[in-house]
Amino acid sequence: MSTTTPATADTPAPEFLENAGFRRFTVDEYHQMIRAGILIDGEPIELLEGWMVKKMSHGTPHDNSMDAFEGLLPALLPPEWFMRCQRAITLSDSEPEPDYAIVRGPRGRYRNDHPTPPDIGFITEFSVSSLRIDRVGKGRIYARAGIPVYWVVNVVDKVIEVYTQPSGRGDSAAYAKRDDYAIGTSVPVTLDGNTVGTIAVADVMG
Secondary structure, three states: OOOOOOOEOOEOOOOOHHHEEEEEOOHHHHHHHHHOOOOOOOOOEEEEOOEEEEOOOOOHHHHHHHHHHHHHOHHHOOOOEEEEEOOOOOOOOOEOOOOEEEEEOOHHHHOOOOOOHHHEEEEEEEEOOOHHHHHHHHHHHHHHOOOOEEEEEEOOOOEEEEEEEEEOOHHHOEEEEEEEEEOOOEEEEEEOOEEEEEEEHHHHHO
16 A cells, blocks of 8 residues: 555645655746746756656667657647647647647647647556556546647557546546557557557567
8 A cells, every 4th residue: 555645735645755846837927937038948847736847768679669650640640630749739738748749730829839639649657667547547638638648658568558538627637548558569559539550569568
């Protein structure tokens, strides 16, 4: 049984506890700090459930798998969709920067605003040391926002975890269904409920 301190209104969720800041901010306050130069472009910070959370650093296995994925996915996407890498999306209480977000085009529609949930087909996070954060914390955030498909590329175990059927509100938000794809299998790429192609797990894991 976990002994991690439970979250309260003034305490980050356990997944973010070690890396979170001192108080909660609204998305608008977060944007104001960016505009004022308090937070600068490229600063390793994400807004997660109102907390400014330090982003995890990346190692070689993480980045190698990302490189492989980046070479595979774009060819499968219909013309009205494109891939954004480590760029912000705007949710009700969060502004995460997922490793990849597959969003509706055209690209120019995000000139003044980040994508929001209706714009997003699916999200992918690559995990080595951040597995609990990605599975539980970000899983809760993405499910609460109604993101229909969420992939956690578990680089350690060489498995792609696909989460679907988001449900619940607040702290109870979660994905009702999880399918694991190991080496030797292929993952369906689904957009708007339609499978547009597949990606072999072995091609991502190397």
